[in-house]
Amino acid sequence: GQQLNQSPQSMFIQEGEDVSMNCTSSSIFNTWLWYKQDPGEGPVLLIALYKAGELTSNGRLTAQFGITRKDSFLNISASIPSDVGIYFCAGQSPDTGNQFYFGTGTSLTVIP
């Protein structure tokens, strides 16, 4: 099956710092999605990427679809306490009928 490696597993940062996390896959994807999940809630879509090389921003968040189509990163600039949560990447594989695969998540803690 598809393998999605997400790193880092957890991050502890000071408020105001920038954050970077990434996902790599064992095969190409045609869609990359980034989600944020608050405790006990469902994941909420942050950014969707559909083309290799695409760079998309959503406020303080920026994500890129890697040129190789096997990776993606998410950056958060000037972190604030409400950025706390678990961030998941998800990719859609054309090799398996466009099924979605999720990374294992990055737990972000922002220290005020």
Add this chain to the structure above:
Amino acid sequence: DSGVTQTPKHLITATGQRVTLRCSPRSGDLSVYWYQQSLDQGLQFLIQYYNGEERAKGNILERFSAQQFPDLHSELNLSSLELGDSALYFCASSVPLGAGANVLTFGAGSRLTVL
């Protein structure tokens, strides 16, 4: 509100019992996905339906089954429950945006506790 509705939000039951979780997808979405998330774990894909038909199966146990009805709502049936089935169960829906590109929209989840 994501537009994906899941009920019940919380459910407590005993081992050996059977429960049904319900999902109403976002208006216009034809696909429904079910995911299981155990404590501090990632999202495990269980099963997908598209317009009433099973489209893909993930790590779904034989004790679990699902279906999607003509009105596109879906139910996930969990039987012979075990302690390890305690988890958050999420439903997500999607509609193709073109060229196979999709966005998954998640519900708020159903938290199942098996005692």
